[in-house]
Amino acid sequence: MGYEVASFGELLIDMVPLPSTGGLNFAAKPGGAPGNAAVGLGKLGRSACMLSKVGDDAFGRLLTDTIAASGASVEHVVVSQDHRTGLAVVTLDAQGDRDFLFYRQDCADANYAPEEVAEDVIRQARMLHVNSLIMSAPTAARAQRHAIAVAQDAGIMISVDPNLRPLLWDSTEAMVAAAREVIAVANILKVGADELAIITGIDDPIAALESLWHDGLRVAAITAGAAGATIVTPGEKVTIAGIPVKVVDTTGCGDSFMAAFLAGLLDSDFDLSAENLVRIGRFACAAGAIVATAPGGMDAMATRAELQIFMAERGL
Numbered sequence: 535m536g537y538e539v540a541s542f543g544e545l546l547i548d549m550v551p552l553p554s555t556g557g558l559n560f561a562a563k564p565g566g567a568p569g570n571a572a573v574g575l576g577k578l579g580r581s582a583c584m585l586s587k588v589g590d591d592a593f594g595r596l597l598t599d600t601i602a603a604s605g606a607s608v609e610h611v612v613v614s615q616d617h618r619t620g621l622a623v624v625t626l627d628a629q630g631d632r633d634f635l636f637y638r639q640d641c642a643d644a645n646y647a648p649e650e651v652a653e654d655v656i657r658q659a660r661m662l663h664v665n666s667l668i669m670s671a672p673t674a675a676r677a678q679r680h681a682i683a684v685a686q687d688a689g690i691m692i693s694v695d696p697n698l699r700p701l702l703w704d705s706t707e708a709m710v711a712a713a714r715e716v717i718a719v720a721n722i723l724k725v726g727a728d729e730l731a732i733i734t735g736i737d738d739p740i741a742a743l744e745s746l747w748h749d750g751l752r753v754a755a756i757t758a759g760a761a762g763a764t765i766v767t768p769g770e771k772v773t774i775a776g777i778p779v780k781v782v783d784t785t786g787c788g789d790s791f792m793a794a795f796l797a798g799l800l801d802s803d804f805d806l807s808a809e810n811l812v813r814i815g816r817f818a819c820a821a822g823a824i825v826a827t828a829p830g831g832m833d834a835m836a837t838r839a840e841l842q843i844f845m846a847e848r849g850l
């Protein structure tokens with residue numbers, strides 16, 4: 535039996551700032567949106583496999599060890615002798631919101647090649663999860679297009695989180711084109727309201743989503759950070775309020791939402807009734823909120839038991 539989710543894309547180390555009386559101190563935290571999603575799924579008890587490439591270095595081992603500890607598989611993560619694991623230096627403002635400085639030039643996952651993709655893993659999965667960030671690297675973009683083609687040929691559902699990062703692209707136009715490319719193959723979509731405005735040029739999130747909707751898209755979640763989320767299907771639209779928390783670091787919040795959103799769909803065998811969409815939305819918003827209370831992405835992901843306690847304490 536295959537994995538429920540094959541998560542494809544970048545793996546990198548987030549250098550997260552630590553409190554310091556002088557200068558800047560950083561902690562190395564494993565990250566990368568597809569990796570965060572795989573860890574979130576693993577911690578929630580769902581079956582996930584990571585498809586990526588890391589360097590044969592301490593950072594690469596930190597990533598694979600962390601993902602494996604969550605219960606997700608790293609069996610098909612390629613280890614490169616020629617390229618190092620990528621880095622992202624994270625800076626935080628007073629509200630805990632992030633900015634990134636990327637060090638990904640010629641890194642391992644940017645050189646993930648089509649022939650290195652584990653095709654059988656994709657064919658046997660229930661869904662392939664992708665984003666558009668890795669498409670900023672030409673070799674990895676070809677690998678992702680190959681993975682998507684394999685999934686489509688096998689009739690596997692495709693989950694998409696565009697994950698826009700302008701600093702990694704030569705132009706906004708190229709970034710938007712990549713986002714539109716992956717959204718066009720999505721059966722399941724998670725996208726930020728701010729991202730929708732960038733992708734479509736339309737300020738109203740619902741109108742922006744409608745402009746991107748296609749026949750293959752079954753369900754989409756529009757996230758709005760602390761304000762919550764709206765989940766849309768062809769026949770339903772539900773809005774879920776955000777969950778107030780004391781924010782430490784928002785790194786990984788959207789990825790945790792993504793993981794819980796997919797887990798909720800899997801838990802319910804893709805029940806897209808309004809009642810169940812509300813249930814899934816609350817679960818996903820809680821998963822995103824709990825990550826904001828601690829530094830780092832993967833390390834802050836909650837187990838199902840921890841998330842249930844968090845929700846019960848808030849009457850959810």
